[in-house]
Amino acid sequence: MITKEQINVIANQIADKIKTNKIYVFGSYAHGKPEVDSDLDLCIITDIGNRRKIELIREIRREIRQYYSVPLDVLVYDNKEFDKRSAHQNTLEYKILNQGVLVYG
Secondary structure, eight states, X not given: OOOHHHHXXXXXXXXXXXXXXXXXXXXXXXXXXOOTTOOEXXXXXXXXXXXXXXXXXXXXXXXXXXXXXXXXEEEEEEHHHHHHHHTSTTSHHHHHHHHSEEEEO
């Protein structure tokens, strides 16, 4: 498990590496109920195009794993895509927007 302070450090490390508009934590860490084996769920909203998403996710995972041994689930969206998806109540993006914790942006 990691602390809220460590999550903030991670968010800032990501923002230092890539042009990031917002970073949300969602799932058990957002609800304050992580278990020992809980993964850290991150949603990163950026201006990067869709072609670089997989590369960006790998880069983020590599960066975080250098310092923390927490399992990660990383989602990356561009602004338009996230806005479009989060407008619909039955989507994960809507839940992230309304129940997630904004840790950067």
